[in-house]
Amino acid sequence: MTLQKRYRLPAVLFLFSLVAALSACGGSGGSAGSAAAAPGATVIGWQVGATNVQTTVKAGTMVQWKSTDNMTHTVTSSSTPSAFAEMDVPGGGFSSPMVFNTPGTFPYFCAIHGARVQNGTLTVTP
Numbered sequence: 748m749t750l751q752k753r754y755r756l757p758a759v760l761f762l763f764s765l766v767a768a769l770s771a772c773g774g775s776g777g778s779a780g781s782a783a784a785a786p787g788a789t790v791i792g793w794q795v796g797a798t799n800v801q802t803t804v805k806a807g808t809m810v811q812w813k814s815t816d817n818m819t820h821t822v823t824s825s826s827t828p829s830a831f832a833e834m835d836v837p838g839g840g841f842s843s844p845m846v847f848n849t850p851g852t853f854p855y856f857c858a859i860h861g862a863r864v865q866n867g868t869l870t871v872t873p
C-alpha cells in the first residue's frame with residue numbers, strides 16, 4: 748500500500764459528508780405555509796422573543812403557527828429524532844395546518860432565529 752492511497756479514501760469520504768451536510772442545510776423544510784388560518788385550527792402566535800410558548804391541545808386537533816411579527820420563521824422539532832417534519836411560517840402568514848394525533852410533549856424552536864429567542868412546547872393530551 749502506498750502512502751498516496753492511504754490518504755485518498757478519507758479525502759473522498761470527507762467530501763461526501765460535506766456534500767451531505769450542505770444539502771441537508773439547503774433544504775427548505777417540510778412545507779411552504781399558508782396565507783390564512785384553516786377552519787377550526789388552534790393558532791399559536793410565533794415571533795422573535797416568544798420563549799417557553801406552552802400550548803395544550805387534544806389529540807386530533809389541527810394546529811397552525813402564525814408569524815405575528817411579519818418575519819419568516821420555522822417550527823422545528825427539538826426532539827431527537829425529530830418528532831415532526833419542519834414547517835415554514837411565512838412572514839405575517841401561517842404554517843401549513845398540522846394535525847397532531849399522537850399524545851405527547853413536543854418541544855420546538857425556530858431554526859432561523861434560534862432556540863434561545865424562540866421556543867415552545869406543544870402538549871397533546873389523549
Ligand SMILES: [Cu+2]
Nearest residue numbers: 820857859860
Ligand atoms: Cu424565527
